[in-house]
Amino acid sequence: MPMLEVRELKKVYAPRFGGSKVHALRGVSFTLEEGEFTAVMGESGSGKTTLLNILAALDQPTEGQVLLDGGDLSRVRERDLAAFRREKLGFIFQEFNLLDTFSLKDNILLPLVLAGRRVREMEERLLPLARALELEELLGKFPYEVSGGQKQRAAVARALITQPRLVLADEPTGALDSRSAEQLLRLLGHFNGQGQTIVMVTHSIQAASHAQRVLFIKDGAISRDLRREGREESRFYTAISQALTALQAGGENRG
Amino acid sequence: MGKLYPRLALQNIRRGRQFYLPYLFTVLATCAAFYLVLALNRPELWPDSTRYVYLSSFMLIGSFVIGLFAVIFLTYTGRFLSKRRQRELGLSNILGMGKGHIALTLGFETLYLALAGIGGGLLAGMALQGVCTALLCALMDMPPIFSAAPSLSAMATTAVFFAVILLLNLLLDLARVKLQKPVELLRESAVGEKEPKTRRLLALVGLLALGGGYAIALGVASAADALVLYFPAVFLVILGTYCLFTAVSIVILKLLKKNKSFYYRPTHFIGLSGMLYRMKRNAVGLANICVLCTMVLVMVSGTLTLYAGSEALIPRRYPGEVTVSVTYDPASETPLDPDALDARFAACAQRWGYPNARKVGQAAYTSLWFVKDGDGVFREDATGSGQNRSYLYLMPYETYEERTGLSIPRDGAAHIYRDGGFAEKTLTLRFGDGAVEYPVGEPLETIPDVISALLYVGSEDYYIALPGEALAQLSQLRAQSGLGGLPLNWYAYWDLGGDPASYATALHAFPASDWSGAGQFDGLTFRDRESFAQEYYALNSGFFFLGIFLGGLFLLATVLIIYYKQLVEGYEDQARYRILRSVGMDRATIRRSVDGQLLVVFFAPLLVSAVHLAFNFPLVRWLLSLFGVYDLWLELGCTLGVFGVFLLLYAAVYRLTARAYYKIVG
Numbered sequence: 028m029p030m031l032e033v034r035e036l037k038k039v040y041a042p043r044f045g046g047s048k049v050h051a052l053r054g055v056s057f058t059l060e061e062g063e064f065t066a067v068m069g070e071s072g073s074g075k076t077t078l079l080n081i082l083a084a085l086d087q088p089t090e091g092q093v094l095l096d097g098g099d100l101s102r103v104r105e106r107d108l109a110a111f112r113r114e115k116l117g118f119i120f121q122e123f124n125l126l127d128t129f130s131l132k133d134n135i136l137l138p139l140v141l142a143g144r145r146v147r148e149m150e151e152r153l154l155p156l157a158r159a160l161e162l163e164e165l166l167g168k169f170p171y172e173v174s175g176g177q178k179q180r181a182a183v184a185r186a187l188i189t190q191p192r193l194v195l196a197d198e199p200t201g202a203l204d205s206r207s208a209e210q211l212l213r214l215l216g217h218f219n220g221q222g223q224t225i226v227m228v229t230h231s232i233q234a235a236s237h238a239q240r241v242l243f244i245k246d247g248a249i250s251r252d253l254r255r256e257g258r259e260e261s262r263f264y265t266a267i268s269q270a271l272t273a274l275q276a277g278g279e280n281r282g
Numbered sequence: 283m284g285k286l287y288p289r290l291a292l293q294n295i296r297r298g299r300q301f302y303l304p305y306l307f308t309v310l311a312t313c314a315a316f317y318l319v320l321a322l323n324r325p326e327l328w329p330d331s332t333r334y335v336y337l338s339s340f341m342l343i344g345s346f347v348i349g350l351f352a353v354i355f356l357t358y359t360g361r362f363l364s365k366r367r368q369r370e371l372g373l374s375n376i377l378g379m380g381k382g383h384i385a386l387t388l389g390f391e392t393l394y395l396a397l398a399g400i401g402g403g404l405l406a407g408m409a410l411q412g413v414c415t416a417l418l419c420a421l422m423d424m425p426p427i428f429s430a431a432p433s434l435s436a437m438a439t440t441a442v443f444f445a446v447i448l449l450l451n452l453l454l455d456l457a458r459v460k461l462q463k464p465v466e467l468l469r470e471s472a473v474g475e476k477e478p479k480t481r482r483l484l485a486l487v488g489l490l491a492l493g494g495g496y497a498i499a500l501g502v503a504s505a506a507d508a509l510v511l512y513f514p515a516v517f518l519v520i521l522g523t524y525c526l527f528t529a530v531s532i533v534i535l536k537l538l539k540k541n542k543s544f545y546y547r548p549t550h551f552i553g554l555s556g557m558l559y560r561m562k563r564n565a566v567g568l569a570n571i572c573v574l575c576t577m578v579l580v581m582v583s584g585t586l587t588l589y590a591g592s593e594a595l596i597p598r599r600y601p602g603e604v605t606v607s608v609t610y611d612p613a614s615e616t617p618l619d620p621d622a623l624d625a626r627f628a629a630c631a632q633r634w635g636y637p638n639a640r641k642v643g644q645a646a647y648t649s650l651w652f653v654k655d656g657d658g659v660f661r662e663d664a665t666g667s668g669q670n671r672s673y674l675y676l677m678p679y680e681t682y683e684e685r686t687g688l689s690i691p692r693d694g695a696a697h698i699y700r701d702g703g704f705a706e707k708t709l710t711l712r713f714g715d716g717a718v719e720y721p722v723g724e725p726l727e728t729i730p731d732v733i734s735a736l737l738y739v740g741s742e743d744y745y746i747a748l749p750g751e752a753l754a755q756l757s758q759l760r761a762q763s764g765l766g767g768l769p770l771n772w773y774a775y776w777d778l779g780g781d782p783a784s785y786a787t788a789l790h791a792f793p794a795s796d797w798s799g800a801g802q803f804d805g806l807t808f809r810d811r812e813s814f815a816q817e818y819y820a821l822n823s824g825f826f827f828l829g830i831f832l833g834g835l836f837l838l839a840t841v842l843i844i845y846y847k848q849l850v851e852g853y854e855d856q857a858r859y860r861i862l863r864s865v866g867m868d869r870a871t872i873r874r875s876v877d878g879q880l881l882v883v884f885f886a887p888l889l890v891s892a893v894h895l896a897f898n899f900p901l902v903r904w905l906l907s908l909f910g911v912y913d914l915w916l917e918l919g920c921t922l923g924v925f926g927v928f929l930l931l932y933a934a935v936y937r938l939t940a941r942a943y944y945k946i947v948g
Binding site for chain 1: 542543546547548551553556558559858861862863864866867868869871910
């Protein structure tokens, strides 16, 4: 059984004051196996973010289903959704979304605190993660005292500390300089190597080239599914780049 | 183009109405209050000149306080509003709006606010003028006979005064815009506040100041001391409140944070770190709220007690409708003959149309300044300026017995009442070189009513009952030392049995009658209870009115500060709660966490205010004794009652504010 199954997902936004409806997703289907690191690429307005929001149970599809471990997301009751997100999913955002009132340590522990875990358990989980993300020295600092890359590493730690089934990353390198971005992607690759399933929405070919698989989305539908199949990063980079060019050219032809 | 700026200004106000409406309301309310005190302070509208004197000075004080309050508070809120807008102004500047254009926009905004605030305030003031005059008349126990016509001069003064304040605020605003570069403007509100350090020195200063203030409150042992030390104590307590809120609140929060099993719980986690994060600002805000709450409580409860207490004072001070008083020397060859004087008064009363006049009581006493020469030894100090002075009330046994209904054994001893007791075995009174010593008998249980209703001076007062002969003997001794005979005051209390309103005029004519043949005396005086009561009510109701008036105004300030504080924090927290929801915090937990924070913000200052109020209580009791009020139960009842009402109002504000906050973050 695939870990995540997306079936014929459609999302239609009806404008508030009449006008034509917007089809953000027009029937997206794919499956993810456990341990996959998948990038979703596409231009602005292609429907990437809508897809991610639906996967995160922040938004409801108009049609179609999302099955996580065989369970339908739309069946999770409203009042259990927060706990569901907290326990099954981890989030990494472009703007980090760290709370400036908390130290990095407390930011990382936040989901565990919300889940009501014991202090000892929290600290046991925190230490190895902080070590792997090279955050040990920074735990006592506040977000405004550290760099963007450090913030994003703390955000990764926050996403991973609940040991979620699936990590959803929305343009995680979007606000980082290239060195920090590279470091972050290596870390994501490292956690993927340890079996963590990751879905990452990105614009950046460099970011996508760290994934095992790239889904190209265009006009609300999957237009191509590119797998790495053992290629080196630089060769995968070229392949993605070519696929993108072809996709854009195709779009122009059609348009 | 010419209409752009007025329109832009109007738009800005409408868009920021959550912030501007309360500000407008503040301008309006302070403006109305200022107009009212000015309009009520007009001699030509008041029929009775003696009462007017008190009222006028109260209203004058009121207009000063309200004026000062208006300057401080409007500048404070104005600054707060403009700080919020720094970013927006910076952005307009970057987008190409020149500083002149910004100034024009701000100018129009101020113009609109001024027109609406001052105009509305004057209208509200005029509308309330009738109610206030009626209330004042009711408090003063007199018919509403004076006019509530609007006062043009009060209107003009108010309009000019508030226009100047708003103009100054505008200039301050403009100066701030001019001083900054666009980039700085943009950055202004994004700077994070660092987690505050524990400040031991501040905590120590706060502790000393507050302890000092409280120690004064507990240590004061006389009304005179209370009067002198009241404002120093208030100052110390206010200083202490600010220091302690800043230092101690941080210490407490840090301790709570260190306790991991407390801190790492969903509801505590968010609130605690949030409060710690903005503690410095928070602390000043909380201290402001606390100080204002305390002011309202102290002012209203004090003036209410005074007002409620006046009723009880009058019959103690005037046991009869009319008091006849003379001064005489008990050692003179033909001393006062009380019975003869009473007969003359009865005859006089009959002649003036009061055939049913009836004597209801009498008293005799004298009071002199003495200096303590040793334990139980007092020397009269007529110079009146030495240190260590005591006020001695001397009265015959009979006066004590009649005015208290208690009895004294006829043992020839001095019976003494003093706060804190009198430990000595003998009492020695010295006049010049002469001295006389009395054994000290059983202490007196209380102070006679007519004496206790006088201005009460303090713990260094002695109330001494002596045998009648002893007073004559003292008088001789005093005369020998060159000070003259003892000036004993004698009072007779009468009910005339007529219309009390007629007494004042009638008593005016009394001294012209024949008063000869009643012995040697001077200073024959007649006073009627009705006139005293009216004057007394005028004094106390003026106080009370001002107390309610200023109390209401300070309450408004408190409410506004709380409201703004929560509103601003709500907007700051908006983003935070969005993040929290996205990482899996559910609404119920958010609600609980917000509730916890709000409860602390509201009720921590109130709790401290309650403690302040408790320590203020003994001090105010001394002050009230200056007005002849010392009824513990009345004072306690008034204070607790005012606190209760305040609590209700405060809880209502809490609910409203909490709702506004949820609406923002929810």
